[in-house]
Amino acid sequence: MKIDLTDTTASKINKALVQGRRALGTPAVGMVLTMVIVTDEENAYDSIKAAEEASHEHPSRTLVVIKRHSRTSRDRTRSHLDAEVRVGADAGTGETVVLRMYGEVSDHADSVVLPLLLPDAPVVVWWPVDAPDNPSKDPLGALAQRRITDLYAVEDPLAVLATRVDTYAPGDTDLAWTRLTPWRSLLAAALDQARMKVTSAAVEAEAENPAAELLARWLGTRLQVPVERIVTAGPVVTAVRLGTEKGEIVIDRPEGPLATLHLPGQPPRTMALKVRPTSELIAEELRRLDADDMYAIALRGEGPKENAHHV
Incomplete structure (x- = not known):
């Protein structure tokens, strides 16, 4: 099941999740963590697909944060949030919420994500591309127990690796290491x-x-x-x-x-x-x-x- 929400809020998204679960008769108690994916539109599909496949082993609520650049000058000044809620077969074995943020709301993604986290469950943040220089100090990264980056997604991986040495905090990891x-x-x-x-x-x-x-x-x-x-x-x-x-x-x-x-x-x-x-x-x-x-x-x-x- 998919539910599209335009110009919405975190409260309305939570209500849509409850509505979707009730319609399918699937409780949320089976999910063990919240996965936050911070990506762009180009890489969103592959990232969501990978997370949904991983959810068969780790049922989770997946929140996909996409910061959109508005096309018109009028839209650039208008701050709003669109969301796509997926439950059931459309979301692996958990739930997926795609959050498209416009205007100033994109600068406060953590405020949108925080009310959507599963209560009393670990949080993992994954940046498939464009990871911050210091993941643990990033507003979204600060919400997480684990922070996943990927050195294969950067132009100068060895230079970024040197930065990772200086900014490492417990909970950081990188898929370049996981591949080993x-x-x-x-x-x-x-x-x-x-x-x-x-x-x-x-x-x-x-x-x-x-x-x-x-x-x-x-x-x-x-x-x-x-x-x-x-x-x-x-x-x-x-x-x-x-x-x-x-x-x-x-x-x-x-x-x-x-x-x-x-x-x-x-x-x-x-x-x-x-x-x-x-x-x-x-x-x-x-x-x-x-x-x-x-x-x-x-x-x-x-x-x-x-x-x-x-x-």
């Missing part, structure tokens, strides 16, 4: 099996890849070894090499969903290592809402690191 979970799991399993002291490391990826930079920082900090950044054609992270006294431990994934694991003295093995869709990344981030200490370690990684070079 399968790599980190495979590396941990390989090291447990090999039981060899690592003396050097290298991460291979396309230039300016933020996930590769985070992975290099994490390895350098955790292993206390120099980490070389090798620039390849990509895409994304394509290989990790760990030097030991008995030879290299290598996880190689040049393309496709499969990687090859090489351990010294053992035949190579093929393992699954796919590039996951955004919905899976969001679902992973919603599984735990406390501070991501490993992300903080990787972000501020101070382990030995060598300069990147091309191959």
